[in-house]
Amino acid sequence: MARNPVTWMGVPTFPKAAQEALGDSQLRSNLRHATHTIRDKRAAAVGEVPDWERLRRAGEAIKDETLAHLDTYLQKLEAAVTSRGGVVHWARDAAEANAIVLKLARAAGADEVVKVKSMATAEIGLNEALEEGGVTAIETDLAELIVQLGNDRPSHILVPAIHRNRSEVREIFRNQMPEAPADLSSEPKALAEAARRHLRKKFLSAKVAVSGANFAVADTGSIMVVESEGNGRMCLTLPQTLITVMGIEKLVPTSRDLEVFLQLLPRSSTAERMNPYTSMWTGVTPGDGPQEFHLILLDNGRTATLSDPVGRQALRCIRCSACLNVCPVYERTGGQSYGSVYPGPIGAILTPQLVDDPHDKQAASLPFASSLCGACFEVCPVRIDIPEVLTHLRARAVAEKSKMSPEALAMSAMATMFADPRKYALAQRAGAAAAKLAPSGSVSRLPFPGSRWTATRDMPMPATESFRTWWKTNRKDSDE
Ligand code: SF4
Numbered sequence: 001m002a003r004n005p006v007t008w009m010g011v012p013t014f015p016k017a018a019q020e021a022l023g024d025s026q027l028r029s030n031l032r033h034a035t036h037t038i039r040d041k042r043a044a045a046v047g048e049v050p051d052w053e054r055l056r057r058a059g060e061a062i063k064d065e066t067l068a069h070l071d072t073y074l075q076k077l078e079a080a081v082t083s084r085g086g087v088v089h090w091a092r093d094a095a096e097a098n099a100i101v102l103k104l105a106r107a108a109g110a111d112e113v114v115k116v117k118s119m120a121t122a123e124i125g126l127n128e129a130l131e132e133g134g135v136t137a138i139e140t141d142l143a144e145l146i147v148q149l150g151n152d153r154p155s156h157i158l159v160p161a162i163h164r165n166r167s168e169v170r171e172i173f174r175n176q177m178p179e180a181p182a183d184l185s186s187e188p189k190a191l192a193e194a195a196r197r198h199l200r201k202k203f204l205s206a207k208v209a210v211s212g213a214n215f216a217v218a219d220t221g222s223i224m225v226v227e228s229e230g231n232g233r234m235c236l237t238l239p240q241t242l243i244t245v246m247g248i249e250k251l252v253p254t255s256r257d258l259e260v261f262l263q264l265l266p267r268s269s270t271a272e273r274m275n276p277y278t279s280m281w282t283g284v285t286p287g288d289g290p291q292e293f294h295l296i297l298l299d300n301g302r303t304a305t306l307s308d309p310v311g312r313q314a315l316r317c318i319r320c321s322a323c324l325n326v327c328p329v330y331e332r333t334g335g336q337s338y339g340s341v342y343p344g345p346i347g348a349i350l351t352p353q354l355v356d357d358p359h360d361k362q363a364a365s366l367p368f369a370s371s372l373c374g375a376c377f378e379v380c381p382v383r384i385d386i387p388e389v390l391t392h393l394r395a396r397a398v399a400e401k402s403k404m405s406p407e408a409l410a411m412s413a414m415a416t417m418f419a420d421p422r423k424y425a426l427a428q429r430a431g432a433a434a435a436k437l438a439p440s441g442s443v444s445r446l447p448f449p450g451s452r453w454t455a456t457r458d459m460p461m462p463a464t465e466s467f468r469t470w471w472k473t474n475r476k477d478s479d480e
Contacts (some may be wrong), residue, residue, distance in 0.1 A: 005094045005125040006301065006354045006363075008153065011339035013365035015456045018333040027163055027334050034162045039325045041271035042379070049267065058260045059382040063316035066218075066251050067306060073218040073251050074297065080221025084283020086293040091245075094124035097298050101126060101210060101243055102133040104294055108241045110135060110208040114199075116225060116232040117141035118212025119319055120245045120298055122154065122341040123354070126210070137210065138202050140231040142195050149176040155335030155343060157321040158269050163334050166191070199231065209235035209290070213246040214318070215261060216295075218253050222282040223295065226265065226275040236279050242290035248297050249306075249315040261318060264381035268320035301354035310392040314350045316382040323376035323386060329369055338366060345376035349389040358400040367393035406449035431462035432469075 011017060021027060046052050066073055078088045091097035105113055113130065115121065115137050127137040127148075139148045146161040147154050150172040154160030161169065166186040173180040179197045184190055211232065215224040223244055225232050236242060252258060266275040284293050306312050324330050324344030335343030339362050340351040348366040355363040367390045376386040401408060417423045435441075442458040445451070453459055 006123055006342070006351055007340045007360065011362055013362050014333075014337055014339070014369045015365060017337035017339060018329075018369070019456065021333045021337045024334075026165075028332060030163055030165050031331055031334055034159065035325045035331050038271060039322075042268060042322060042325065045267040045271040045273065048273075049263070055260060055263055056381055056383050059264050059318075060316060062252060062257045062260060063382055064313075066253060067249065067312060067315055070248065070251070070306065073253060074248060076218040077216055077221055077251060078297075080217075080219060081283060081293075081295050082221075084221055086221065086283040086295055089294060089296045091296050091298050091300070093300050094129075097124050097245055097296050097300070098126055098129035100294075100296055101245065102130060102135060104241065104243055105130065105135045105208050106133070108208045108292070110206070110241075112136045112138060112202070112206060113208040113210050113243075114138050114140050114202050114206040114235045114239065115144075116209065116211035116235045117144050117160075117227070118210070118245065119157065119341060120212045120247050121210060123247075124245070124298065124300060126245070138199075138206070140199050140202070140235055141227070142192065142229060142231070145195055145199070146172055149173070153336050154341060156324060157319050157343070157346070159321075163336070199234075203231075203234045203238055206235075206239045208241045208243065209239040210243045210245065211236060213244050213250050214265070215258060216246060216251050217255050217258070218251050220255060220282055222255065222280050224258065224278065224280045226262075227277045227279075228270060228272075228275060230277050233277050233279050236281065237289050239290055241292040241294070242281075243294045243296065245296045245298055248299055248302050265318055265320055268318075268322040268379070268381040301356050304356045305350075305353040308353070311349070311353050311389055313384050314346065314353060314389060316384050317346050317350065318382060319346075320381055322379040322381065326375040326379050328371055328373065328375070333369075338369065340366075345370060345386045345390075346384070349384075349386055349393060352393055352397075358397070364397045364400070367391075367397060406452060410449070425468070428462070428466040428468070432464050432466060435461040435464045 049055065081088050089100045091100060111134065113135060117139070121127070130137050139145045143159050143161040144154070146164060146169050150164070152161070156162040166188065169191055170184055170186040173191060173194050174184055177194060177198050180194045184194055211225055213223045214226050216222070223246070225236065252261065262274070262278070266272040281289065281293070284291055302315060305315055321344070323346055324335070327345050330344040338344065338347045338351070340347055342350045348369050352363040352366050358364060370387070370390050372387050372390060374387050377384070380386065417427050438461045442460050444454055444458045446454045446459060450459065
């Protein structure tokens with residue numbers, strides 16, 4: 001079976017990648033600064049809304065209802081888009097979706113396409129597939145452009161270049177952007193101006209644009225993209241042909257449902273009361289905007305995810321990135337350690353489900369990339385219980401392992417010990433004796449098989465005196 005491109009080819013498992021990232025103090029400092037700033041702003045923006053919890057529950061209910069009847073709503077969407085002059089294509093996987101886009105770009109005579117920031121196209125590796133077919137994809141979102149020019153990979157859902165600071169961005173622009181002035185400063189205004197000059201020519205010459213979709217309305221066939229820079233709107237209005245690649249879960253039943261999500265999304269993602277640009281289009285309008293519109297409905301593992309009663313809640317995600325900004329693991333390792341276009345807590349549950357391959361070690365390592373602190377669930381605007389899905393996927397990953405693995409044998413020995421009070425007391429005494437050998441309270445290096453544990457974390461030692469022993473000594477006369 002071909003490897004699903006949801007994960008990046010050749011990347012190590014999460015523990016290995018994270019260990020390397022933890023050694024990069026510049027990365028940690030860039031991430032800490034960025035995530036703390038945005039999480040504080042989000043908390044203030046959310047705090048202004050008295051019925052936030054009711055909005056969250058409404059978002060959860062709308063998404064659940066849509067997912068429960070996804071087949072019906074998708075057919076409704078197809079009929080509505082077609083009746084307004086659009087063309088709907090169905091793609092089972094990345095290869096099919098990429099082939100459709102390439103064919104359409106060639107048919108339009110384009111050797112260059114401009115792109116609105118889109119997770120779906122990053123998920124399927126569209127840029128690389130187009131490149132192989134002789135078509136260049138130009139990212140027009142500022143952060144995506146930084147990643148593309150830096151020959152880098154994204155590390156955040158909303159701010160893909162969050163791991164870069166301003167002076168790193170200036171260097172990338174100076175080296176890769178012919179229009180960048182030699183004395184380019186690292187001020188955000190100067191960097192944005194350089195990008196604007198670079199992109200203007202592309203917007204005016206592109207025949208084809210490719211976008212993702214934040215939402216699609218089943219009963220009208222309207223597609224919506226929300227953004228902050230206005231570059232998306234240029235892509236959505238100037239070219240002759242517009243191709244939208246959309247995960248099949250992005251649906252809402254009616255336009256009224258957008259009322260809920262247009263409150264939940266901006267406050268959760270950029271801490272804004274409303275996002276600066278909201279673009280919505282329905283099919284084609286003669287003489288106005290793109291005259292050809294193609295909608296590619298992408299499955300790529302979503303139907304399989306939908307069949308899991310616990311895991312399917314991940315399909316409610318509206319890609320706000322709030323869960324990344326509060327995650328203590330993400331803050332220290334950065335997004336690239338997750339080896340996928342979906343990093344952080346949502347990546348840890350969505351990527352393994354979309355990949356749906358128990359033998360993919362990299363994807364199988366992701367549900368373990370969490371401390372299970374629950375901060376992600378608290379901020380999620382559509383109430384995805386990420387810790388619940390994480391433990392569910394962990395159980396699935398463990399079930400796939402051999403019953404004779406060192407971990408399985410250790411767990412079975414522990415189960416025997418916990419089931420027998422005498423064995424438990426004996427183990428406690430042995431633990432208390434061993435604890436005296438490690439006065440610091442933890443051990444950072446053990447011989448095999450313990451080294452499998454200490455390779456990625458310290459081994460906490462038991463207390464030198466167990467609670468039972470303490471109780472016997474200090475409370476022997478108490479009848480409580
Ligand atoms: S899981 Fe929730 S918090 Fe995380 S990106 Fe998706 S909607 Fe936002």
